[in-house]
Amino acid sequence: MKFLGKKFEGKVIYTGEIDVLFDSCYGDLPYRSLRFEYENYKKEYFQETAMTSYPNNYDFTRTTETKHMTGQDSKTTTVIYEYPQKYERNVPGKDVPYYPIPNRENRERYEKYKKHAENYENIILIGRLARYLYYNMDQMIKLTLDTFEEKIK
Incomplete structure:
Protein backbone atom coordinates (compact mmCIF):
# COMPACT_ATOMS: atom_id res chain seq x y z
CA MET A 1 0.00 0.00 0.00
CA PRO A 30 -27.25 -0.40 0.66
CA TYR A 31 -27.39 1.47 3.95
CA ARG A 32 -30.01 3.24 6.01
CA SER A 33 -29.54 6.88 6.85
CA LEU A 34 -31.08 9.12 9.50
CA ARG A 35 -32.61 12.55 9.65
CA PHE A 36 -32.55 14.56 12.88
CA GLU A 37 -35.02 17.21 14.00
CA TYR A 38 -34.44 19.40 17.05
CA GLU A 39 -37.29 20.64 19.20
CA ASN A 40 -36.92 23.02 22.13
CA TYR A 41 -39.38 22.83 25.03
CA LYS A 42 -40.03 25.45 27.67
CA LYS A 43 -39.78 23.00 30.52
CA GLU A 44 -36.90 21.67 32.57
CA TYR A 45 -37.13 18.11 31.21
CA PHE A 46 -39.13 16.49 28.44
CA GLN A 47 -38.53 12.80 29.22
CA GLU A 48 -37.21 10.79 32.16
CA THR A 49 -34.13 9.40 30.40
CA ALA A 50 -31.50 10.59 27.96
CA MET A 51 -32.74 8.29 25.19
CA THR A 52 -36.06 6.66 24.46
CA SER A 53 -36.65 4.25 21.58
CA TYR A 54 -39.90 4.11 19.63
CA PRO A 55 -39.58 1.00 17.44
CA ASN A 56 -43.11 0.62 16.09
CA ASN A 57 -45.75 3.29 16.57
CA TYR A 58 -44.19 6.56 15.44
CA ASP A 59 -42.43 7.99 12.39
CA PHE A 60 -39.37 8.68 14.55
CA THR A 61 -37.42 5.81 16.10
CA ARG A 62 -35.67 7.53 18.99
CA THR A 63 -35.63 10.71 21.02
CA THR A 64 -32.54 12.01 22.77
CA GLU A 65 -32.51 14.67 25.45
CA THR A 66 -28.82 15.40 25.88
CA LYS A 67 -29.42 17.52 28.96
CA HIS A 68 -29.62 14.26 30.95
CA MET A 69 -26.02 13.48 29.95
CA THR A 70 -24.47 16.93 30.22
CA GLY A 71 -25.89 17.97 33.58
CA GLN A 72 -26.71 21.44 32.29
CA ASP A 73 -29.00 23.59 34.41
CA SER A 74 -31.66 25.28 32.30
CA LYS A 75 -35.40 25.94 32.42
CA THR A 76 -35.69 24.76 28.80
CA THR A 77 -34.59 21.58 27.09
CA THR A 78 -33.94 20.37 23.56
CA VAL A 79 -34.98 16.97 22.25
CA ILE A 80 -33.54 15.38 19.14
CA TYR A 81 -35.96 13.28 17.09
CA GLU A 82 -34.36 10.58 14.95
CA TYR A 83 -36.11 9.57 11.73
CA PRO A 84 -34.99 6.72 9.47
CA GLN A 85 -34.50 7.65 5.85
CA LYS A 86 -33.19 6.14 2.67
CA TYR A 87 -29.45 6.51 2.13
CA GLU A 88 -28.49 8.19 -1.12
CA ARG A 89 -24.71 8.55 -1.52
CA ASN A 90 -24.82 11.64 -3.73
CA VAL A 91 -27.75 13.51 -2.16
CA PRO A 92 -26.83 16.06 0.52
CA GLY A 93 -28.80 15.40 3.69
CA LYS A 94 -29.25 11.74 2.78
CA ASP A 95 -25.61 10.92 2.13
CA VAL A 96 -24.58 9.77 5.61
CA PRO A 97 -24.80 6.00 6.11
CA TYR A 98 -25.62 4.86 9.64
CA TYR A 99 -26.74 1.24 9.42
CA PRO A 100 -26.25 -1.70 7.05
CA ILE A 101 -29.31 -3.40 5.60
Missing part, protein backbone atom coordinates in the same frame (compact mmCIF):
# COMPACT_ATOMS: atom_id res chain seq x y z
CA LYS A 2 1.24 3.49 -0.80
CA PHE A 3 0.68 6.77 1.00
CA LEU A 4 1.84 10.06 -0.53
CA GLY A 5 3.71 8.05 -3.14
CA LYS A 6 5.75 6.04 -0.64
CA LYS A 7 5.34 2.48 0.59
CA PHE A 8 3.22 2.47 3.74
CA GLU A 9 3.60 -0.42 6.16
CA GLY A 10 1.62 0.90 9.12
CA LYS A 11 -1.83 -0.20 10.18
CA VAL A 12 -4.94 1.42 8.73
CA ILE A 13 -8.07 1.31 10.86
CA TYR A 14 -11.01 1.74 8.51
CA THR A 15 -14.51 2.41 9.86
CA GLY A 16 -16.28 3.64 6.73
CA GLU A 17 -18.29 1.90 4.04
CA ILE A 18 -16.34 -1.11 2.81
CA ASP A 19 -17.76 -0.79 -0.70
CA VAL A 20 -16.47 2.79 -0.91
CA LEU A 21 -13.03 1.64 0.27
CA PHE A 22 -12.80 -0.57 -2.81
CA ASP A 23 -14.52 1.79 -5.26
CA SER A 24 -17.70 -0.34 -5.32
CA CYS A 25 -15.90 -2.96 -7.41
CA TYR A 26 -18.56 -5.54 -6.45
CA GLY A 27 -21.42 -3.05 -6.53
CA ASP A 28 -22.86 -0.70 -3.94
CA LEU A 29 -24.01 -1.97 -0.59
CA PRO A 102 -28.79 -7.07 6.39
CA ASN A 103 -30.24 -9.66 4.06
CA ARG A 104 -28.81 -12.62 2.17
CA GLU A 105 -27.96 -10.75 -1.03
CA ASN A 106 -26.23 -7.91 0.80
CA ARG A 107 -24.27 -10.31 3.03
CA GLU A 108 -23.06 -12.20 -0.04
CA ARG A 109 -21.87 -8.95 -1.62
CA TYR A 110 -20.21 -7.91 1.64
CA GLU A 111 -18.38 -11.25 1.83
CA LYS A 112 -16.74 -10.45 -1.53
CA TYR A 113 -15.48 -7.16 -0.10
CA LYS A 114 -14.32 -8.86 3.10
CA LYS A 115 -12.36 -11.44 1.12
CA HIS A 116 -10.87 -8.66 -1.01
CA ALA A 117 -9.80 -6.80 2.16
CA GLU A 118 -7.88 -9.88 3.32
CA ASN A 119 -5.37 -9.09 0.55
CA TYR A 120 -4.28 -6.07 2.59
CA GLU A 121 -2.63 -7.18 5.83
CA ASN A 122 -2.43 -3.68 7.22
CA ILE A 123 -6.16 -2.82 6.86
CA ILE A 124 -8.21 -3.40 9.99
CA LEU A 125 -11.97 -3.20 9.46
CA ILE A 126 -13.91 -1.92 12.48
CA GLY A 127 -17.46 -0.68 12.85
CA ARG A 128 -20.93 -1.12 11.44
CA LEU A 129 -20.09 0.13 7.97
CA ALA A 130 -16.75 -1.61 7.52
CA ARG A 131 -18.08 -4.94 8.81
CA TYR A 132 -21.60 -4.48 7.46
CA LEU A 133 -23.20 -5.57 10.72
CA TYR A 134 -25.33 -3.85 13.31
CA TYR A 135 -23.55 -3.44 16.62
CA ASN A 136 -24.74 -1.90 19.84
CA MET A 137 -22.22 0.61 21.17
CA ASP A 138 -21.12 -1.63 24.06
CA GLN A 139 -20.43 -4.44 21.57
CA MET A 140 -18.51 -2.07 19.30
CA ILE A 141 -16.35 -0.74 22.12
CA LYS A 142 -15.47 -4.28 23.25
CA LEU A 143 -14.72 -5.40 19.69
CA THR A 144 -12.51 -2.36 19.12
CA LEU A 145 -10.55 -2.91 22.34
CA ASP A 146 -10.15 -6.62 21.59
CA THR A 147 -8.99 -5.85 18.04
CA PHE A 148 -6.49 -3.31 19.33
CA GLU A 149 -5.06 -5.88 21.75
CA GLU A 150 -4.84 -8.52 19.03
CA LYS A 151 -3.60 -6.57 16.02
CA ILE A 152 -2.03 -3.31 17.12
CA LYS A 153 -0.54 -3.48 20.59
Whole structure:
Protein backbone atom coordinates (compact mmCIF):
# COMPACT_ATOMS: atom_id res chain seq x y z
CA MET A 1 0.00 0.00 0.00
CA LYS A 2 1.24 3.49 -0.80
CA PHE A 3 0.68 6.77 1.00
CA LEU A 4 1.84 10.06 -0.53
CA GLY A 5 3.71 8.05 -3.14
CA LYS A 6 5.75 6.04 -0.64
CA LYS A 7 5.34 2.48 0.59
CA PHE A 8 3.22 2.47 3.74
CA GLU A 9 3.60 -0.42 6.16
CA GLY A 10 1.62 0.90 9.12
CA LYS A 11 -1.83 -0.20 10.18
CA VAL A 12 -4.94 1.42 8.73
CA ILE A 13 -8.07 1.31 10.86
CA TYR A 14 -11.01 1.74 8.51
CA THR A 15 -14.51 2.41 9.86
CA GLY A 16 -16.28 3.64 6.73
CA GLU A 17 -18.29 1.90 4.04
CA ILE A 18 -16.34 -1.11 2.81
CA ASP A 19 -17.76 -0.79 -0.70
CA VAL A 20 -16.47 2.79 -0.91
CA LEU A 21 -13.03 1.64 0.27
CA PHE A 22 -12.80 -0.57 -2.81
CA ASP A 23 -14.52 1.79 -5.26
CA SER A 24 -17.70 -0.34 -5.32
CA CYS A 25 -15.90 -2.96 -7.41
CA TYR A 26 -18.56 -5.54 -6.45
CA GLY A 27 -21.42 -3.05 -6.53
CA ASP A 28 -22.86 -0.70 -3.94
CA LEU A 29 -24.01 -1.97 -0.59
CA PRO A 30 -27.25 -0.40 0.66
CA TYR A 31 -27.39 1.47 3.95
CA ARG A 32 -30.01 3.24 6.01
CA SER A 33 -29.54 6.88 6.85
CA LEU A 34 -31.08 9.12 9.50
CA ARG A 35 -32.61 12.55 9.65
CA PHE A 36 -32.55 14.56 12.88
CA GLU A 37 -35.02 17.21 14.00
CA TYR A 38 -34.44 19.40 17.05
CA GLU A 39 -37.29 20.64 19.20
CA ASN A 40 -36.92 23.02 22.13
CA TYR A 41 -39.38 22.83 25.03
CA LYS A 42 -40.03 25.45 27.67
CA LYS A 43 -39.78 23.00 30.52
CA GLU A 44 -36.90 21.67 32.57
CA TYR A 45 -37.13 18.11 31.21
CA PHE A 46 -39.13 16.49 28.44
CA GLN A 47 -38.53 12.80 29.22
CA GLU A 48 -37.21 10.79 32.16
CA THR A 49 -34.13 9.40 30.40
CA ALA A 50 -31.50 10.59 27.96
CA MET A 51 -32.74 8.29 25.19
CA THR A 52 -36.06 6.66 24.46
CA SER A 53 -36.65 4.25 21.58
CA TYR A 54 -39.90 4.11 19.63
CA PRO A 55 -39.58 1.00 17.44
CA ASN A 56 -43.11 0.62 16.09
CA ASN A 57 -45.75 3.29 16.57
CA TYR A 58 -44.19 6.56 15.44
CA ASP A 59 -42.43 7.99 12.39
CA PHE A 60 -39.37 8.68 14.55
CA THR A 61 -37.42 5.81 16.10
CA ARG A 62 -35.67 7.53 18.99
CA THR A 63 -35.63 10.71 21.02
CA THR A 64 -32.54 12.01 22.77
CA GLU A 65 -32.51 14.67 25.45
CA THR A 66 -28.82 15.40 25.88
CA LYS A 67 -29.42 17.52 28.96
CA HIS A 68 -29.62 14.26 30.95
CA MET A 69 -26.02 13.48 29.95
CA THR A 70 -24.47 16.93 30.22
CA GLY A 71 -25.89 17.97 33.58
CA GLN A 72 -26.71 21.44 32.29
CA ASP A 73 -29.00 23.59 34.41
CA SER A 74 -31.66 25.28 32.30
CA LYS A 75 -35.40 25.94 32.42
CA THR A 76 -35.69 24.76 28.80
CA THR A 77 -34.59 21.58 27.09
CA THR A 78 -33.94 20.37 23.56
CA VAL A 79 -34.98 16.97 22.25
CA ILE A 80 -33.54 15.38 19.14
CA TYR A 81 -35.96 13.28 17.09
CA GLU A 82 -34.36 10.58 14.95
CA TYR A 83 -36.11 9.57 11.73
CA PRO A 84 -34.99 6.72 9.47
CA GLN A 85 -34.50 7.65 5.85
CA LYS A 86 -33.19 6.14 2.67
CA TYR A 87 -29.45 6.51 2.13
CA GLU A 88 -28.49 8.19 -1.12
CA ARG A 89 -24.71 8.55 -1.52
CA ASN A 90 -24.82 11.64 -3.73
CA VAL A 91 -27.75 13.51 -2.16
CA PRO A 92 -26.83 16.06 0.52
CA GLY A 93 -28.80 15.40 3.69
CA LYS A 94 -29.25 11.74 2.78
CA ASP A 95 -25.61 10.92 2.13
CA VAL A 96 -24.58 9.77 5.61
CA PRO A 97 -24.80 6.00 6.11
CA TYR A 98 -25.62 4.86 9.64
CA TYR A 99 -26.74 1.24 9.42
CA PRO A 100 -26.25 -1.70 7.05
CA ILE A 101 -29.31 -3.40 5.60
CA PRO A 102 -28.79 -7.07 6.39
CA ASN A 103 -30.24 -9.66 4.06
CA ARG A 104 -28.81 -12.62 2.17
CA GLU A 105 -27.96 -10.75 -1.03
CA ASN A 106 -26.23 -7.91 0.80
CA ARG A 107 -24.27 -10.31 3.03
CA GLU A 108 -23.06 -12.20 -0.04
CA ARG A 109 -21.87 -8.95 -1.62
CA TYR A 110 -20.21 -7.91 1.64
CA GLU A 111 -18.38 -11.25 1.83
CA LYS A 112 -16.74 -10.45 -1.53
CA TYR A 113 -15.48 -7.16 -0.10
CA LYS A 114 -14.32 -8.86 3.10
CA LYS A 115 -12.36 -11.44 1.12
CA HIS A 116 -10.87 -8.66 -1.01
CA ALA A 117 -9.80 -6.80 2.16
CA GLU A 118 -7.88 -9.88 3.32
CA ASN A 119 -5.37 -9.09 0.55
CA TYR A 120 -4.28 -6.07 2.59
CA GLU A 121 -2.63 -7.18 5.83
CA ASN A 122 -2.43 -3.68 7.22
CA ILE A 123 -6.16 -2.82 6.86
CA ILE A 124 -8.21 -3.40 9.99
CA LEU A 125 -11.97 -3.20 9.46
CA ILE A 126 -13.91 -1.92 12.48
CA GLY A 127 -17.46 -0.68 12.85
CA ARG A 128 -20.93 -1.12 11.44
CA LEU A 129 -20.09 0.13 7.97
CA ALA A 130 -16.75 -1.61 7.52
CA ARG A 131 -18.08 -4.94 8.81
CA TYR A 132 -21.60 -4.48 7.46
CA LEU A 133 -23.20 -5.57 10.72
CA TYR A 134 -25.33 -3.85 13.31
CA TYR A 135 -23.55 -3.44 16.62
CA ASN A 136 -24.74 -1.90 19.84
CA MET A 137 -22.22 0.61 21.17
CA ASP A 138 -21.12 -1.63 24.06
CA GLN A 139 -20.43 -4.44 21.57
CA MET A 140 -18.51 -2.07 19.30
CA ILE A 141 -16.35 -0.74 22.12
CA LYS A 142 -15.47 -4.28 23.25
CA LEU A 143 -14.72 -5.40 19.69
CA THR A 144 -12.51 -2.36 19.12
CA LEU A 145 -10.55 -2.91 22.34
CA ASP A 146 -10.15 -6.62 21.59
CA THR A 147 -8.99 -5.85 18.04
CA PHE A 148 -6.49 -3.31 19.33
CA GLU A 149 -5.06 -5.88 21.75
CA GLU A 150 -4.84 -8.52 19.03
CA LYS A 151 -3.60 -6.57 16.02
CA ILE A 152 -2.03 -3.31 17.12
CA LYS A 153 -0.54 -3.48 20.59
